[in-house]
Amino acid sequence: xxxxxxxxxxxxxxxxxxxxxxxxxxxxxxxxxxxxxxxxxxxxxxxxxxxxxxxxxxxxxxxxxxxxxxxxxxxxxxxxxxxxxxxxxxxxxxxxxxxxxxxxxxxxxxx
Amino acid sequence: xxxxxxxxxxxxxxxxxxxxxxxxxxxxxxxxxxxxxxxxxxxxxxxxxxxxxxxxxxxxxxxxxxxxxxxxxxxxxxxxxxxxxxxxxxxxxxxxxxxxxxxxxxxxxxxxxxxxxxxxxxxxxxxxxxxxxxxxxxxxxxxxxxxxxxxxxxxxxxxxxxxxxxxxxxxxxxxxxxxxxxxxxxxxxxxxxxxxxxxxxxxxxxxxxxxxxxxxxxxxxxxxxxxxxxxxxxxxxxxxxxxxxxxxxxxxxxxxxxxxxxxxxxxxxxxxxxxxxxxxxxxxxxxxxxxxxxxxxxxxxxxxxxxxxxxxxxxxxxxxxxxxxxxxxxxxxxxxxxxxxx
Ligand SMILES: Cc1cc2nc3c(=O)[nH]c(=O)nc-3n(C[C@H](O)[C@H](O)[C@H](O)COP(=O)(O)OP(=O)(O)OC[C@H]3O[C@@H](n4cnc5c(N)ncnc54)[C@H](O)[C@@H]3O)c2cc1C
Ligand code: SF4
Ligand code: SF4
Ligand code: SF4
Numbered sequence: 073x074x075x076x077x078x079x080x081x082x083x084x085x086x087x088x089x090x091x092x093x094x095x096x097x098x099x100x101x102x103x104x105x106x107x108x109x110x111x112x113x114x115x116x117x118x119x120x121x122x123x124x125x126x127x128x129x130x131x132x133x134x135x136x137x138x139x140x141x142x143x144x145x146x147x148x149x150x151x152x153x154x155x156x157x158x159x160x161x162x163x164x165x166x167x168x169x170x171x172x173x174x175x176x177x178x179x180x181x182x183x
Numbered sequence: 184x185x186x187x188x189x190x191x192x193x194x195x196x197x198x199x200x201x202x203x204x205x206x207x208x209x210x211x212x213x214x215x216x217x218x219x220x221x222x223x224x225x226x227x228x229x230x231x232x233x234x235x236x237x238x239x240x241x242x243x244x245x246x247x248x249x250x251x252x253x254x255x256x257x258x259x260x261x262x263x264x265x266x267x268x269x270x271x272x273x274x275x276x277x278x279x280x281x282x283x284x285x286x287x288x289x290x291x292x293x294x295x296x297x298x299x300x301x302x303x304x305x306x307x308x309x310x311x312x313x314x315x316x317x318x319x320x321x322x323x324x325x326x327x328x329x330x331x332x333x334x335x336x337x338x339x340x341x342x343x344x345x346x347x348x349x350x351x352x353x354x355x356x357x358x359x360x361x362x363x364x365x366x367x368x369x370x371x372x373x374x375x376x377x378x379x380x381x382x383x384x385x386x387x388x389x390x391x392x393x394x395x396x397x398x399x400x401x402x403x404x405x406x407x408x409x410x411x412x413x414x415x416x417x418x419x420x421x422x423x424x425x426x427x428x429x430x431x432x433x434x435x436x437x438x439x440x441x442x443x444x445x446x447x448x449x450x451x452x453x454x455x456x457x458x459x460x461x462x463x464x465x466x467x468x469x470x471x472x473x474x475x476x477x478x479x480x481x482x483x484x485x486x487x488x489x490x491x492x493x494x495x496x497x498x499x500x501x502x503x504x505x506x507x508x509x510x511x512x513x514x515x516x517x518x519x520x521x522x523x524x525x
């Protein structure tokens with residue numbers, strides 16, 4: 073193969089054919105309520121960490137569910153586990169527990 | 184023929200439509216309502232979606248179809264009763280009983296009590312309203328806040344008391360999305376310079392002409408739609424309402440100060456539903472509304488052949504649906520009582 077001296081850009085497309093969701097499946101098993109999220113953003117509206125940083129719990133957990141792991145570890149590390157998000161979720165997702173579980177995952181997911 | 188007496192509980196759109204049909208067929212009808220006036224919720228609305236027709240004219244039409252022979256017991260609440268073969272006994276709030284051969288329950292819905300979502304400050308802050316109060320403002324022709332000022336910024340919040348497990352309601356109330364869009368357009372017509380927002384999780388514009396109303400709201404009326412649920416509201420020193428949400432489509436938390444926050448409250452089963460279901464041996468659905476025998480057919484039948492259900496007592500419904508249900512159920516009840524089928 074000839075080296076052209078540049079790297080092929082990785083596609084930004086979420087490739088659901090390629091992504092391995094097995095780790096996420098195990099989190100879904102532990103935090104069953106996560107399956108009910110409808111992406112309303114209430115958690116992100118009140119998030120303590122989100123007021124001062126780019127952290128967004130709705131987006132972070134959505135990325136996780138689609139297997140977009142590249143920034144997941146960095147993102148969930150910002151969560152302070154304060155539990156405010158859980159008070160407002162209309163679907164009763166145990167968001168705090170979810171963040172906790174995603175924090176556990178981070179080591180194995182670091183790129 | 185008129186020896187058989189049919190009792191209709193609820194003189195809202197469904198009950199009125201049913202009374203009209205049954206009276207025309209020659210049945211002897213008694214209409215009971217806890218309110219002093221007929222019309223149910225229809226009497227509280229100003230213009231109807233999607234065509235902005237007059238609620239009052241529709242109400243007058245429905246009432247005019249109920250002839251004088253129909254006996255009316257107004258200002259009396261049905262609080263219980265029992266069902267026997269070929270007979271129904273109803274208990275009224277002042278302790279008397281009334282007996283009929285057939286029964287149609289058209290007890291409708293109650294509006295969700297906005298006080299229960301304390302985080303939105305209804306009843307605490309001055310400028311938080313329900314959409315039902317806004318209908319009254321339109322009816323009176325004056326849009327002003329509690330201190331008599333004309334609002335320059337208005338936010339509607341969808342799904343208050345619907346789709347919210349925190350208040351134990353998981354169902355969608357169906358008519359509040361289109362009502363919110365209709366009211367936003369009406370606000371724009373009255374207040375050309377105001378900034379008007381609708382905060383939604385999903386917009387459920389299911390009926391004929393509904394989605395088109397949404398197009399119009401965007402294109403012609405400059406309504407700003409923000410996909411995110413307001414998580415909390417606060418009040419500032421000027422009595423304005425500060426709201427917090429996530430603008431989910433840009434993935435950023437959002438803060439906004441408005442002169443008026445309008446809560447689009449959902450429908451819940453009317454006060455005595457559980458009690459009536461219990462005394463009559465009906466089941467209720469997961470939403471707590473009365474559950475008819477079948478979801479596609481028999482949508483107005485119960486396990487008692489001479490007792491029918493119609494309208495929003497079986498779940499969130501539009502006027503179209505409530506009126507149709509009232510008419511269909513009354514025909515079925517008539518056939519049943521007068522042995523036209525069997
Ligand atoms: C804000 C808002 C706006 C709306 N706008 C529209 C619109 O523009 N177009 C549209 O198609 N639909 C609209 N709807 C829906 C519409 O109001 C309902 O479809 C309709 O009112 C249902 O009619 P109903 O007769 O089943 O119930 P209701 O209107 O609730 O009437 C029930 C009646 O039963 C009586 N009752 C209840 N319990 C008892 C009891 N135990 N004893 C005696 N009487 C009793 C009540 O007093 C009431 O009069 C709107 C709803 C809301 C919340
Ligand atoms: S508040 Fe609940 S339903 Fe809404 S985005 Fe967050 S987790 Fe999902
Ligand atoms: S628990 Fe984490 S995600 Fe939830 S509000 Fe607190 S910091 Fe934000
Ligand atoms: S109709 Fe719209 S506002 Fe009403 S509960 Fe359903 S989604 Fe929410």
